Amino acid sequence: MLTLRDLNLFxxxxxxxxxxxxxVIFNLNLDFSKGEKVAIIGxxxxxxxxxxxxxxxxxxxxxxxxxxxxGLVDNLSIYHNIYMxxxxxHHWSYNLVNLIKPFKSHxxxxxxxxxxxxxxxxxxxxxxxxxxxQRQRVALGRAVYQQQAVFIxxxxxxxxxxxxxxxxxxxxxDLHETVIMVVHDRxxxxxxxxxxxxxxxxxxxxxxHEETVNxxxxxxxxxxxxxxxxQALFTDPQTKVTDPQAKALDTENIKHSDEQLKxxx
Ligand SMILES: Nc1ncnc2c1ncn2[C@@H]1O[C@H](COP(=O)(O)OP(=O)(O)OP(=O)(O)O)[C@@H](O)[C@H]1O
Numbered sequence: 001m002l003t004l005r006d007l008n009l010f011x012x013x014x015x016x017x018x019x020x021x022x023x024v025i026f027n028l029n030l031d032f033s034k035g036e037k038v039a040i041i042g043x044x045x046x047x048x049x050x051x052x053x054x055x056x057x058x059x060x061x062x063x064x065x066x067x068x069x070x071g072l073v074d075n076l077s078i079y080h081n082i083y084m085x086x087x088x089x090h091h092w093s094y095n096l097v098n099l100i101k102p103f104k105s106h107x108x109x110x111x112x113x114x115x116x117x118x119x120x121x122x123x124x125x126x127x128x129x130x131x132x133x134q135r136q137r138v139a140l141g142r143a144v145y146q147q148q149a150v151f152i153x154x155x156x157x158x159x160x161x162x163x164x165x166x167x168x169x170x171x172x173x174d175l176h177e178t179v180i181m182v183v184h185d186r187x188x189x190x191x192x193x194x195x196x197x198x199x200x201x202x203x204x205x206x207x208x209h210e211e212t213v214n215x216x217x218x219x220x221x222x223x224x225x226x227x228x229x230x231q232a233l234f235t236d237p238q239t240k241v242t243d244p245q246a247k248a249l250d251t252e253n254i255k256h257s258d259e260q261l262k263x264x265x
Pocket of ligand 1 (some may be wrong): 011012022024042043044045046047048049050051
């Protein structure tokens with residue numbers, strides 16, 4: 001379905017000057033097949049969202065994206081926000097009429113999606129009156145209503161309790177042939193997805209297609225990243241030389257400072 005070869009992704013001006021660009025994905029090679037349920041995990045800043053948006057750009061004509069930003073229109077209702085998923089399927093005049101006076105067929109379909117997503121709110125309620133988890137389910141509903149074969153989600157369950165997230169992921173799997181999703185819940189990734197990919201500092205760190213991925217390996221990966229970021233923090237920015245003793249000393253000092261802060265608080 002999608003092949004990525006030597007993928008490098010950058011942010012910043014494309015002026016040919018290296019200094020103006022920040023590289024976030026490095027020489028990534030991945031293949032995605034139809035029917036796969038893929039979880040992308042990794043520490044914060046690893047490049048997961050950047051990769052996911054690149055994947056969406058490649059698969060746009062067959063994929064629905066549920067992004068972190070959600071893009072809900074606050075002063076419109078649940079119904080209208082979810083219906084937006086169907087805009088591309090209809091002529092603008094049809095959409096306009098339906099916006100003013102919703103058709104029964106769409107009302108029924110949107111109601112059914114809400115039931116599946118356990119969103120038991122009146123369809124005419126404005127989304128600015130919803131909780132974070134309810135808003136997330138409206139965004140999910142809009143992506144589902146696009147009725148695409150591929151669902152691409154960027155932490156679509158971050159504001160939803162873990163038990164409900166497990167029920168919803170099963171529904172999403174039923175509704176989409178292929179799912180590629182960034183998830184922070186590592187247990188959910190391991191227990192519900194048939195493939196887990198881990199990124200670390202823009203590089204592929206684990207792929208369950210290539211090797212066994214379990215909780216121990218994932219924990220080790222996150223610990224390595226923590227150590228690497230601490231080392232970067234205590235590296236002299238002038239000389240780029242790391243002094244392990246200074247590092248240990250500084251860590252101690254920080255710990256003490258934290259304790260002092262707590263004591264004062
Ligand atoms: N628009 C942008 N411009 C410049 N740099 C960016 C931009 N968006 C993200 N980055 C940088 O790219 C790197 C990867 O970001 P990305 O959002 O892909 O990571 P992530 O793994 O999804 O992180 P998180 O789990 O925190 O959402 C980070 O260092 C981030 O600071």
